[in-house]
Amino acid sequence: MSRLILHIDLDAFYAAVEQRDHPEWRGRPVVVGAEPGQRGVVATCSYEARRFGVHSTMPIAQAVRRLPPETVYVRPSMARYAKVSQQVMGVLETVSPVVERVSIDEAYLDVSGLTSLVGPPAVIGAQVKERIRHAVGLTASVGIGPNRLIAKLASDAQKPDGLTVVPPEQIGGFLAPMPFTVLRGIGVKTAPRLERLGVKTIGDVRQLPLETLRHHLGARTGTQVYQQARGLADDRIDPDRPRRSISREMTFPEDVSDPRMLEKTLRWAAQEVGSIARQTQHLGRVVTLKIRFHPFETHTRSRTLEVPTADDVALFGAAWSLFAAEPWSGRPVRLIGLGISGWSATDGGVQRDLFETAAPEPCPEHDRLAATLDAIRNRFGADDIQRGLNRRSPGSGSARRRSRYSHRT
Template sequence: MLRWIMHIDLDAFFASIEQRDHPEWQGRPLVVGAAPSQRGVVATCSYEARRYGVRSAMPISQASQRLPDDAVYVRPRMAHYAAVSKQIMAALETISPVVEQASVDEAYLDVSGLERLIGPPGTIGRQAKRLIKHTVGLTASVGIGPNRLIAKLASEYRKPDGLMAVHPNEVQAFLDPMPISALRGIGPRTAPTLRQMGLERMVDIRQADPALLEKRLGLRLARAIISQAYGRGSDQVQPHSVRQSISKATTFEQDIVDPVRLRETLLWAAQEVGRPARREGLQGTTITLKIRLGNFKTLTRQRKLPAPTADDTVFYRQAWALYQESALAGKPVRLLGLGLSGWQHNAPSQGDLFDERPGPPEHVQTPRRVRLFQALDGISNKFGQNAITLGLRRKR
């Protein structure tokens, strides 16, 4: 039996929900994020806004300069988007029982064997699109292929509202004309290196000397890129799988040495990790700091916590301590990130267990701190992730 994996990607998900809920905004450039008068970035935007060169993570000030006066700016409604996502995932389970939600707006389905019940892959994809449209009134782009990589690339191929099925004997013809930017793992330094080698398309990667690629990129990255160029990928879909870790990282436009900027970035990453952990009832015991230096060398450092927690300040303090202990101060940083793992689900707070044994303040998950983060999460869910954040205590 042929393996068929389907990838579903909602089109401009947050923006499309806002236009659905406000018909008067349809057809107009729409930005989900901060207002033009505020500091912040674009969370996502409608396809009308993308025609002006606006994209996710662009500073709002820059986006507002590109957009016309009739553009719409709305604050994110994360709880509402999550509720719509839940409706979509429940609907997809009526097509296949094997559904893996990859993010709030995308999922993988194992549709192997459904040809006898529904029809060929294209027919299955059209049914999924109709179901989503009927359930929530939104469009989705669908890709189907023999593995996750091909399915994902196929869903991106004809966005928005696209559908593409790639049969196993069509994989190479599908991949070869693609630009190297379609490869996963290609960063701002890797793409120019490949182009300097005369490699512009997938077919160029496939025909290149593997030894030369390994020399220029390193063994691990070179092999990963070559594998993608041949269309190799996992064909496993894991429904309701528990994530192994939560992480957040950012790549700076210019290498950073300023410790205040690095601390602010780690605090932001800690909050981006803490929110989903608390939402999913997870408490972690391992903090991971990830640093990519200006010379593209990537380092990770880990620390085991004495007790599980979902406290943003703990994540930040431990990550900053790891940085200070790493002897990297003063070295240009290209990428900085923070990760949490080692789950204990809904673990009892250490404050309740060890009230008679005082420990470091950051390790005590007191009821007061639990209520604090419940309040912060409630504000973020209602008004957007940037509505309220923790701040750094400045030294005087």
């Protein structure tokens, strides 16, 4: 008997949260990411914006040229999105005990044993969608199949608000018309090799012998593509697969040399990362600084802390010391940011070396301040309050009361 894997994907998640929290934005194009005039990109956008050909990772300048004047541009509020994501994951755990979160807006569930309790796969999928809608007021697309690959492709098949079930006997017909590029392992180097063989669809891939695929793609990738084209893929769900890191970065509209602006930007990034880490109950030991110079010269530097933390001040201090230790002073910076990783458990403290230098004891007042700032950001938005900063977004070209605004030509 085959497994039954469900993939859940929240529709245009960041934009959907913004439209939910701002009813006046519903029905209008909403872009979450960089603001007009900045050098950044679109993080995500509403389906109203996608109708104009806008998509994630598109440069914001290109998106602005395509979108109408009533478009709303919003800076991401990651702590708020993380809170909604946690609510959704809690809902999923009421459906199945085997849930693997793979990103802030998607997860896999093993629902193999639910058919005798709940009903056929379509009923299970409809129940998941309804519970999410009731809990957080958002729509989600669900795909159900015998493995992760089929479930993921099924959830993409009818977005938004879709539900697609692919039984084992229908896998061939489901996959055949799809472009071969949806298969895992097909990249910018691999795709042209298949195109030269006249391949356009997964059905075309199935016509190629294994030896041919291994010859043109290499043994590992060729075998993987051969199996996927036949619907063969991993059906394991790992609830304990951890989130590897949390990071935040800023691409400046113009290269920045002013150390005060860079310091402010790192403080902002530390607050964002710290807030998300606290919301998701992560403590990390490794702080990583990322910096990019013109045109794409990128460097990363990391430091391992003695004690794991999610504290804004500690994160900033480690990142700024990494910056100060390098001969970068005065060089124009295009992008700067920081991340945290190297998780430790948050619920039982950390066993430390008896001869280790004592770390500062936790400060209750400091913890209460962080909790208060998190609560304010969650309610009013991440840009409404900053620790030791004015309300101007780092890297912005002009002072603004909030980062949300409608762009009008």
